[in-house]
Amino acid sequence: MWLEGWLDRAFGSRWNPMYHLGALGYFYFWVVVISGVYLYIFFDTGIPNAFKSVEYLTNEQWWLGGILRSLHRYASDALMVMMGLHIARLWAFDRCRGNRWFTWITGVPLIWLVFVAGVSGYWLVWDKLAQYVAIASTEWLDFLPIFGEPIARNFLSPKTLDSRFFTLLMFLHIAVPLIMLFLLWFHLQRINRAKVNPPRGLAIGTMAMLLVLSLVEPATSQGIADLSRVPFPVKLDWFYLWPFPLAERWGAAVLWGLAVGSTLLLAAIPWLPPQRKEATAVVDLDNCNGCTRCAEDCPYAAITMGPRTDGKPFERQAVVDPDLCVSCGICVGSCPTATPFRRATAPIPGIQLPALTVEELRSRVTVAAKGLAGNDRVLVFGCDHANKTDKLNGTGVATVGLPCAAMLPPSFIDYVLSRGLADGVAIAGCRDGECCFRFGVRWTEARLNGERDPHLRARVPRQRIARIWAAPTEWRRLESDLADFRARLRVMTEKEAAE
C-alpha cells in the first residue's frame, strides 16, 4: 500500500501500474505474440539453421528483427514480473477467497504455461544457453517415470540430435500461448468489465521503456550450441530459468516436490481458511422493474436479467447467482427504488442485502445522527474494507459502516441533508484503484457527478459532501481531510446563519 501510494503520486490513480497489473500482463503478452509472429517468419527449424536464422535477425536485420527479438524477450520477462505482482497483490489484499476462487484457480495453470512458453522459447535459439536449458529441462523431466527413454539422451552428442526436434519445439512454443489465451478467457469469466488493456498513457510509457531497453541492451545469442562441450558459463534469464540451477543443487526430485507442492498450495489459498460467506443479495420482485442497473454495476457478473416470473408488466427481472455474489451491496446503491424517503410502506428496494437492508441502514443513520451536536456535524458513510471509520465517532462526527461505499444509494445523502440530520455527509472508501470490490469508487463518483444512474438529486448542496478515498495507510490524511471538511462546514453554516 505504501508503494501504491507512492506510485499514485507519480502516476496518478488512473495510470498507477499497481492498479493495472493484470491488464499490463495482457499487454506484454500481446507484445510477445506480435513480435513472435514476425520472428517466426524468419525462423528456420533445424541444426544449425535455427541459430543462423536468429543471428540473421539479430545482426543483419537489427533495425527490426533484432529489436523485435529484444522486445520478445523483455516483454516476456515483464509479463513474468506482472504475473508475480498480480498474484502477490491479490493474495495480500485477500482478493482470492470466497466467490473469487474461480478466478484464482483458473490463474494457477497459467503460471505453468507461462513458464513452459518461456523455457521452450530459449531452446529455439540453439545457442549455448539453449543447450544448457534443453539439457537441464529434459534431465528434470526425465525424473518422471513416463518416458521409455530419457529425453536428455537426445542431447548426448551432436550425432544424437535430430532437426525434427526443433519442429516439435516450435509447435510447442506456438501451441502453449494459444492454450494460455483460451485459459485467460476462462480466467475472466466471472469478472464484469475486466480490464484487459492498460490506460493508453501507461501502455505508451511501458512500450517506450521496452523499446529503449531493446536498443540499449539488445538480446543476443551466446554462441552456437556445441554438444561436445559443456555450455558454461551461461547468462541465464533468471525470470524463467531459475528452477534449473535449483534442480542441479537440490536434485530433480526436490524441485518436482517444490513445483507440485507450491502449485497445490497456491490452488488451495482460496480455502485457507475458507471465507465466511455473507448472505448474498436478494431480489424483491414487487419492487424490481427490471431496469438492469444492478446487472450493469455488479463487478462480478453475479446479476443477470432473466424473463419475468411474476406476471408484472415488465420485460425482465434481476436474477442473483449466489455462487458469484460477493455481498458488496453495489447493486443496492444502483437500485432506483433503494430510497430512505418512503414512509407509507417499508423501504424495500428491488434488490438488497439481508445483512444490511435499506430499512436497517436508514435506522442506523437516524440513530447515528441523533448523537451529533454543533454546527459542523458530519455523518460519515465508511467502507468497512478501507479504514475503520468508527474510530472517528465523536460529538461532531457519526459514522455508519457499509461493505462498500457504492452500496450507498445517493438518495441517502439527500435524506441526511434535507432532514437536517447532519450539516455534511462524508463518504470514506478505499483509495481509487484499490477498491475491494473493483468499482466502488468509480460508481460512487459517477453517481454523485450525475454521470451514472441513480443520480444524486440536483437540490443536494454539493459543497456539503466530501469524498475521501484513503487506504488504511492513509488514516492521517483521512482525519485531516475530514477536519478540513468540518472547517468548511462551519464557515458555511455561520455564513448561512448571518444571511
Place this chain on the structure above:
Amino acid sequence: MTSTLRYLGQGTVYALFAALIGYLSMYPVYNPFPSDHALVKFSLAYAGKPKGECHRRTAEELAKLAPNMRKPFVCPRQRLSLLIELEMDGAVLYRDVLNPTGLSGDGPSRAYRRFTVPAGEHRFVARLRDSDRAEGFDHVRDEKVTLKVGQNLAIDFKGTAAGFTFN
C-alpha cells in the same frame, strides 16, 4: 506534486523496471562448472534378454485359448535387469542394477548419469550384463580418452551390434 516531478517520478519507475528486467534477464552469470574439469555422461536405454525361455505350447494349452489367440510359440514378456558399471582409472564411478521399465517389466532399462571429472587422460571401462549369467559381463569397452577442459564425453550403449560408444 508538480507535473515535472510527476514525470520525473514516472521516468524513475520505468528506468528502475527496465534496469531490473535488463539485468536479471542475463546476470548474474551462472557458472557452477569447475574450470579445469570435463563432463562424462553415461547413458543407455536398452532392454535386456527375456526373463525365461521361449517355449512351444502343447495342444492342450492351445485348445484352452480362443482361436485368435492360438500362437504356438510364446516368449516371456518380462526382461532381465541389467547390471552396468563405469570405471575410471581403476575406480568404480557408477554401478547399478537397472530394472526394466513398464508395468509388466517389458520395457527398456534406462540410465542417465553425469560425472564431473578432472580434465586430462583417463582410462574408462564400461561394462554391461544383459543376460542371466551370474558372473562377468556381456559387453565391455575399455577406452583411453584425453579430456580437454569443458569437454563433454558421452558414453552410450547402442545395442548388441554397436556396443558401447564413446563420443
